[in-house]
Amino acid sequence: MKTLLSLKNVDVFYGRIHAVRRATLHVRQGEIVALIGGNGAGKTTMLCTISGLNRPGQGSILFGEEELTRRSPEQIVRAGISHVPEGRLVFSPLSVEDNLRLGAYTRPRFRDRAAIAEDLETMYAMFPVLRERRAQAAGTLSGGEQQMLAIGRALMARPRMLLLDEPGMGLAPLVVRDIFRHIVELRDRLGLTVLLVEQNAKSALKIADRGYVLENGRVILQGSAAELLANRDVQRAYLGREQD
Amino acid sequence: MDPSSLLQYLITGLTLGSTYGLTALGFTIIFNTTGVINFAQGEFVMLGGMMSVYFTRVLGLGEPVAVVLAVVGATVAGALVERLAIRPVRDCPTINLIIITIGVSILIRGLAMLAWGKDTHVLEPFSGDRPIMVLGAAVMPQALWVLAVSLLLLAGLKAFFSGTIHGKAMLACSHDPKAASLVGIGVQRMVLLSFMISALVGAVGGVILTPITMTSYDVGIMLGLKGFAACILGGLGNPFGAAAGGVILGVLESLGAGFVSSAYKDALAFVILLALLFVKPSGLFGLKDTKRV
Ligand SMILES: Nc1ncnc2c1ncn2[C@@H]1O[C@H](COP(=O)(O)OP(=O)(O)O)[C@@H](O)[C@H]1O
Ligand SMILES: [Mg+2]
Numbered sequence: 001m002k003t004l005l006s007l008k009n010v011d012v013f014y015g016r017i018h019a020v021r022r023a024t025l026h027v028r029q030g031e032i033v034a035l036i037g038g039n040g041a042g043k044t045t046m047l048c049t050i051s052g053l054n055r056p057g058q059g060s061i062l063f064g065e066e067e068l069t070r071r072s073p074e075q076i077v078r079a080g081i082s083h084v085p086e087g088r089l090v091f092s093p094l095s096v097e098d099n100l101r102l103g104a105y106t107r108p109r110f111r112d113r114a115a116i117a118e119d120l121e122t123m124y125a126m127f128p129v130l131r132e133r134r135a136q137a138a139g140t141l142s143g144g145e146q147q148m149l150a151i152g153r154a155l156m157a158r159p160r161m162l163l164l165d166e167p168g169m170g171l172a173p174l175v176v177r178d179i180f181r182h183i184v185e186l187r188d189r190l191g192l193t194v195l196l197v198e199q200n201a202k203s204a205l206k207i208a209d210r211g212y213v214l215e216n217g218r219v220i221l222q223g224s225a226a227e228l229l230a231n232r233d234v235q236r237a238y239l240g241r242e243q244d
Numbered sequence: 245m246d247p248s249s250l251l252q253y254l255i256t257g258l259t260l261g262s263t264y265g266l267t268a269l270g271f272t273i274i275f276n277t278t279g280v281i282n283f284a285q286g287e288f289v290m291l292g293g294m295m296s297v298y299f300t301r302v303l304g305l306g307e308p309v310a311v312v313l314a315v316v317g318a319t320v321a322g323a324l325v326e327r328l329a330i331r332p333v334r335d336c337p338t339i340n341l342i343i344i345t346i347g348v349s350i351l352i353r354g355l356a357m358l359a360w361g362k363d364t365h366v367l368e369p370f371s372g373d374r375p376i377m378v379l380g381a382a383v384m385p386q387a388l389w390v391l392a393v394s395l396l397l398l399a400g401l402k403a404f405f406s407g408t409i410h411g412k413a414m415l416a417c418s419h420d421p422k423a424a425s426l427v428g429i430g431v432q433r434m435v436l437l438s439f440m441i442s443a444l445v446g447a448v449g450g451v452i453l454t455p456i457t458m459t460s461y462d463v464g465i466m467l468g469l470k471g472f473a474a475c476i477l478g479g480l481g482n483p484f485g486a487a488a489g490g491v492i493l494g495v496l497e498s499l500g501a502g503f504v505s506s507a508y509k510d511a512l513a514f515v516i517l518l519a520l521l522f523v524k525p526s527g528l529f530g531l532k533d534t535k536r537v
Contacts, residue, residue, distance in 0.1 A: 051426060077428035089423035091416045098412050105413060106428035153427060 001028040004161060004193050005050070005081075010059030012042075012049050012217075019045040021217040022059070027161070032187055032194040034204040034225065036238055037214035043197040044086050046214070047163045050195075051083035052076040063161070078106050082154035086165035086197075088146045090153070092139025096130055099138050099149055103156030116156070123152040126182065144175035151182070161193040162186070168200050176200065180207050201238040205229050213238070248380030253502040254495060255378075259387040259456065261494020262394035263289075266449030267471025268478065268486035269401065270442035276418035276481055277438040280341045284325060284349040285446055286468020287356075291318040292447030293459035294356055297365040307368060315447045321352070322443025326436045334432070349464065356461040369455040390452045397448055398487055401441075405483075414438060446471075466510065473517045479530025488529065 005027040012020040020042045027033045035043050048054045050061060052073035061068045066079055082103075091099050100123055104116045124131035127148040133141060138149055147167050154162060164183065168176035184207050186192045198204035205211055205225045213221040213234060221234065228234050267289055274282045295317045299310030329348050330341060370389050375382035405411040417424040417434040425431055450459070450467075457463075470493065478489025493513050501509040520528070 053422065053425060072430075073425040074428045074430050077426070083426050085423060085426060089420050089426075091419050091423065093419055094412060094415060101409060102412060102416055102424075102427050102429070105409065109409065157428065 001030055003027070004029045004064060005195070006062045007046075007050070008060050008062075010046075010049060010061065011057040012045050012054055013057045014045075019217050020049065020056075023214075023217070023219050025212050025219060025222070027193055027195055029193055030187065030191055031210065032183065032196060032208045034201070034208035034211040034228075035195060035197045035214060036201040036204060036211060036228075036234075038238070039199075041214040042217040043214055044165055045217075047083060047085075047165050047195070047197060050076075050163060051081060053083075074106065077157055077159075080158075080160035081163065082157050082159035082161070083163040084147075084150045084154045084165060084167065086169070088143075088150040090138040090141070090146050090149050093137055095135050096138055096141070096149055097134040099153050100130070100156050103153035104158075106157055119156055119158065123155065126185075127152055144171050144179070147171065147175075147179055148182075151179075155186070159192070161195070163195050163197075165197045166199055167196075168198060168203070176203065180204075183207060201234070202229070249502065251379055251381040253498045255381060255383055255387060256502075257495030257498030258491060259390045259494070260453075260498060261474075261491035262390050263449040263453040263467070263490070264470045264474045264494050265487040265490025266394055266397065266445050267467055268474035268490045269398075269483055270446040270449075271471055271475045272481060272483050272486045273438050273442045273445070275475075276483075277414060277435055278330075278341070279338045280330070280345065281472070282439075282442065283342065283345040283468065283472075284352060284464075285442060285471060286464030286466070287349045287352040288318050288322060288443040288446030288464075289450035289453075289467045289471075290356065290459065290461065290464035291321055291352070291443075292450030293367065293454035293463065294360055294365070294450075294461065295447075296367055296451050296454060297459065298360060300367065301365070307370065311451050314451055315444060318447030318450075319440050319444045322439040322441075323436060325443075326439035330435070330439070331432065334435075349468070353461055353464060360461060362461060364458050364460045365454075366458050367451075367454040370452075384456070386452070386455045390456070393448060393452050397445060401445070401483065404441075410437075470513055473513050476527055477517055477520060479527030482527075482529050485527060485529030489527070492528075 003026045007023055007025050010020055010023045023046060035046065037043050045054060049056050052071055056069060063079055063081060068076055068079065091102065100120055107116060129145055130149060130152060138146065141149060167179050180203055183194060183196065187194055196204055196208060205228055208225040210224050211222065211228045212219050267285055270285045270288065271281060274280055292314050295314035296310050299305045299313050300307055325348055329344055333341065333344065369384065369386040371385040373384060375384055405415060413424065413429045414434050414437065417429060417431050421431050474490035474493045475486045477493060478485030496516055497509055497512050500512040
């Protein structure tokens with residue numbers, strides 16, 4: 001399969017903090033790639049740099065043939081990458097349906113009217129609880145429901161690639177399993193490419209094809225998901241405390 | 245007191261209060277998208293009135309055309325303020341931006357004085373000045389204009405914010421700019437839009453009020469302060485609180501002027517405001533949670 005996203009020697013700074021150091025990674029079309037690492041390793045920074053919220057100090061980011069390195073978040077959404085941020089960040093005062101519709105903000109409203117309505121139906125079919133709560137303020141949803149809404153909102157842009165930042169954070173194990181099942185389904189059914197950041201490294205590696213391990217902003221290890229799951233260092237550092 | 249003079253004061257209060265409410269709405273719209281209190285809001289109100297005067301007097305345009313042009317002019321001024329004064333320093337802390345708006349207000353006032361002098365001007369009432377008698381109170385036709393236009397504008401804003409995708413995008417920006425960028429909303433464009441809408445709303449207030457209270461280059465100071473007071477009274481950040489705060493302020497002021505003394509009219513607004521803030525710091529309709537991220 002051909003490479004869809006690639007980062008080459010990307011550096012990101014917050015003032016004097018060097019949060020991502022010469023990171024190089026790639027994601028192929030249709031892959032689920034896990035990005036794992038401890039707290040403060042730079043995972044969120046990496047995703048935000050891909051989606052344009054952070055500007056890289058150096059390096060290049062390529063999406064298909066397109067150079068994304070200094071594009072705005074808006075241009076990057078239009079190019080086909082949707083980012084589901086850490087903490088979900090739904091628009092809590094707005095209704096569930098408005099949140100989903102805002103996900104389609106970059107699409108031509110009149111030309112795509114029918115397609116947007118259809119996609120809305122697809123989201124409701126995928127997450128029936130969102131249909132039940134369509135008129136409710138997003139802030140009143142449970143954590144799991146908000147996560148589904150955040151994913152649905154990102155999908156409404158019809159992305160080719162999804163960036164997911166800790167979708168399981170703070171959720172009950174059963175809910176996390178449900179969300180991960182949806183992620184696999186999105187890839188299998190829609191051919192979506194996924195870059196997944198997860199604290200819960202084991203469940204992430206279980207659904208991933210490949211993975212990268214980040215430490216202090218550096219990629220220190222990479223390989224197939226099976227290799228990483230079997231790796232002693234990974235087991236000790238990231239898989240050991242799975243039952244917390 | 246006799247009922248007809250009470251009614252008279254109420255109507256005067258509602259009229260004044262509507263324009264305070266519009267000014268307060270202007271503050272709210274910018275505050276909600278940027279967290280900035282725009283102290284040049286009163287200047288947008290002044291520009292609406294002064295430009296109407298200029299277009300009718302100096303250019304000899306008919307009043308309807310002049311009024312529309314004045315509102316358009318003030319809206320452009322709002323866009324310029326955002327582009328020239330706010331955007332270049334958008335990453336600065338909010339407090340710096342607020343201080344910049346104070347500077348902008350002084351600049352606009354100065355330019356208005358240079359261009360149009362220090363005189364006080366009047367504008368012809370839109371439909372004559374023969375009062376309509378209602379239950380013994382004399383209602384000026386202009387007061388009806390003020391009330392009707394304010395209500396219309398309020399309804400228009402409501403329709404924009406809760407009925408259009410761009411309105412919702414602006415709400416989304418004010419709630420969470422980061423998440424808004426991630427769905428592809430151009431946050432800076434929304435900030436520009438909020439300055440234009442605020443200027444428009446303020447200018448409309450200025451235009452409809454001028455036939456009643458007259459105007460000069462410096463009316464923006466007091467109107468801005470009153471609008472700001474109305475905003476705080478209603479609860480900062482809540483558009484309908486702002487409109488209601490304006491009306492309440494206008495009515496109390498008018499009753500105070502009528503029954504106590506008109507000498508203390510302007511001070512009254514601030515006394516009420518302070519009293520309220522002691523009792524309920526988040527304002528009448530303020531949310532408990534006033535945290536902004
Ligand atoms: N907005 C910010 N300003 C300054 N430093 C930051 C900011 N965001 C993150 N950092 C720092 O950058 C490093 C990487 O953070 P982050 O990308 O959030 O890690 P992770 O998502 O892997 O937990 C950390 O040291 C963190 O303290
Ligand atoms: Mg993180």
